[in-house]
Amino acid sequence: MIQVSGPAQRDGRRAEFAASDLARLFSALEHCVLVHDARTKEILWANQAACSALGFTLDELLPLKAPDMSARARPYAREVGLAWLQRAADEGNSVIEWCYRTKSGTDILSEARAVRVDLAHGPVVMVQFRDIAEEKATRRDLCRTEGRLQAFLRNLDEGIVVLDDDGHVLFAGESAGKLLDSDPEALMAADFVAFLAPDSAAVLRDVLASATRGGQPADARYRLAVSDEVGGPDRWFAARCQSIDIENDLRGLLLLFHDITATVRTEEEHRRDAQYLNHLARYNAMGDMAMAIAHEVSQPISAAHNFVAGVRGRLRGDAGPEHLDWGLEHATRQLDRAAVILQSLREYVVRLEECKQEADLNDIVADCAYFVDVRAQQHTVALRWEFTDEDVPVECEKVLIGQVVTNLAFNAIEEMARWPVEQRTVVISTRRHDAYAEVEVRDTGQGLSVPQVGRIFDGAFSTKGNGHGIGLALSHRIITRHGGEIEAGANTPRGAVFRFRLPLRRKEIP
Secondary structure, three states, X not given: OOXXXXXXXXXXXXXXXXXXXXXXXXXXXXXXXXXXXXOOOOEEEEOHHHHHHHOOOHHHXXXXXXXXXXXXXXXXXXXXXXXXXXXXXHHOEEEEEXXXXXXXXXXXXXXXXEXXXXXXXXXXXXXXXXXXXXXXXXXXXXHXXXXXXXXXXXXXXXXXXXXXXXXXXXXXXXXXXXXXXXXXXHHOOOEHHHHEOHXXXXXXXXHHHHHHOOOOOOOEEEEEOXXXXXXXXXXXXXXXXXXXEEOOOEEEEEEEEEEOHHHHHHHHHHHHHHHHHHHHHHHHHHHHHHHHHHHHHHHHHHHHHHHHHHHHHXXXXXOOHHHHHHHHHHHHHHHHHHHHHHHHHHHHHOOOOOOOEEEEHHHHHHHHHHHHHHHHHHOOOEEEEEOOOOOOEEEEOHHXXXXXXXXXXXXXXXXXXXXXXXXXXXXXXXXXXXXXXXXXXXXXXXXXXXXXXXXXXXXXXXXOOOOOOHHHHXXXXXXXXXXXXXXXXXXXXOOEEEEEEEEEOHHXXX
16 A cells, blocks of 8 residues: 655655556556557567456567457558557557457457557657457347348337327338338327227327226227328227337337227128028028918918808897807907917017027927927927926027927928828927037938938028028038037937037036
């Protein structure tokens, strides 16, 4: 430790410090230092870091020239090195990328800074250099990675934006500009909410508010605003959201979004198809029911007509009031019976809106029994109903499932009508099958061949001379849309089996 007690002693110690310790301080530097004569460019001194890096002792370094300690490549020729040192001598400092060569022949790529220093015996050029090979390799890797990322971002189908708490754009990738038909630079600081239709803008504001409060941003679908001048169909995109904070440099809501317009349009077409299916199925049911009960309704109406005619005849005669009352009462009963039949039909098919309900499949099949019985009586076909004793709860549109039951039952009845009366039997049963409720309709008719089974639900199959197969196609659409299955196969020993399954209500699955 240097102790100083007064000005004179302090000056002496300074001189002693400059003479004896300065070399040690330079030697302790981690940066490599070479000192050149400003006029001749000869090496006058080197610190320990330079000697270690180059592999020479100080005595070995002093007589070396540029070709002895520089790479052989043209950028590191002796005249280039001399010009660089001369610039430092003339201008005070100069920086160059220089490749030194060690005693063992290894090249060291370095950043070298030459500084003119005026000493007592004359000017020198002090060169400080450090190995930048690893740093440069890292820089090259970063540049290569950045180039790849830029290429990926330019060609992504997914847009990337970062929004602040108010929904203004902090960052926008090129793909975002393409999706929004805007220049990415023009997006910067723009109000992203302004690109959205009002309903979607409200959703994004809620997402931003949730993210601001620290909540987890929810993924969502957004509809783009379409100006009146441009017109055209709506455009949609789906967005995944995530809060980000990159070293306090980029903080906000990251939105990754891609165009789903085609998907949304397809979904809308499917919804329209489903609505049309519901409409068609119900009116198809109404037509079937009307045909099935036409003669049933005609009977009470005809009977009522006869009773009224009898009352009219008695009015012309001497019949007493009690005979008139009897005739009118029975006519009224027949008309009430016809009204009940028509009311049953109306309640079955009049509900045109989609409405899933919780119901027991046994009850749905039982509700169809009246109409199936009417059709069976017309064709002199015996029906056997086999209901399971277990509950079979499902969630479905009762009218549509009832239509499937009647379609399958009517088909079986019409098939059996072609056979001798004693053989005309159709069995309709319900049961549980694993996690499903099942309805099965069996006949003992002609049955189905293997090719028929493969195309039976494609909308063009029918064994009836005047049939078009739309009933089976509708049944297939209805059951599959309810998450169920429908199939056809062979009965034993003869005939066909049609069955469909619907998922049991989840809370009821054992």
